[in-house]
Amino acid sequence: HRGLPVVVPLLDLQDRRLVGVPEVWGNFSGPVEEASKRYSAERSITARxxxxxxxxxxxxxxxxxxxxxxxxxxxxGYR
Structure with missing residues (x-):
């Protein structure tokens, strides 16, 4: 009854053209938000x-x- 819809990107050529490791590592929200439009995502979460x-x-x-x-x-954290 409770939960969040999660959409994982395809990471195909179109996704990789817009967002790569440098964009995620540098916390550049513009390219991530642009790529997220393809999936009709209301919000996005990235991590490193x-x-x-x-x-x-x-x-x-x-x-x-x-x-x-x-x-x-x-x-x-400590491993």
């Missing part, structure tokens, strides 16, 4: 995960975007 420099900690940066809002979040 990496190991912190000179540390055993891992960092997850994720962002939630829609037309009115851009919200960035960070979670850090």
């Amino acid at each position: 995960m990496y190991q912190a420099f000179n540390s055993d900690n891992w960092v997850l940066d994720w962002r939630f975007t829609n037309d009115e809002m851009f919200e960035s979040n960070r979670i850090t």
Whole structure:
């Protein structure tokens, strides 16, 4: 009865032409929002995960975007 509809992009040539690793890694919302129009997405979530420099900690940066809002979040954890 509860849930969120989730649409995963096809990642075909059309998607890859609009959004690549640099756009996601750089948190550039414009290309992601443009590509999301193809799927009639109301909102988009992107994430990047990496190991912190000179540390055993891992960092997850994720962002939630829609037309009115851009919200960035960070979670850090130890493996």
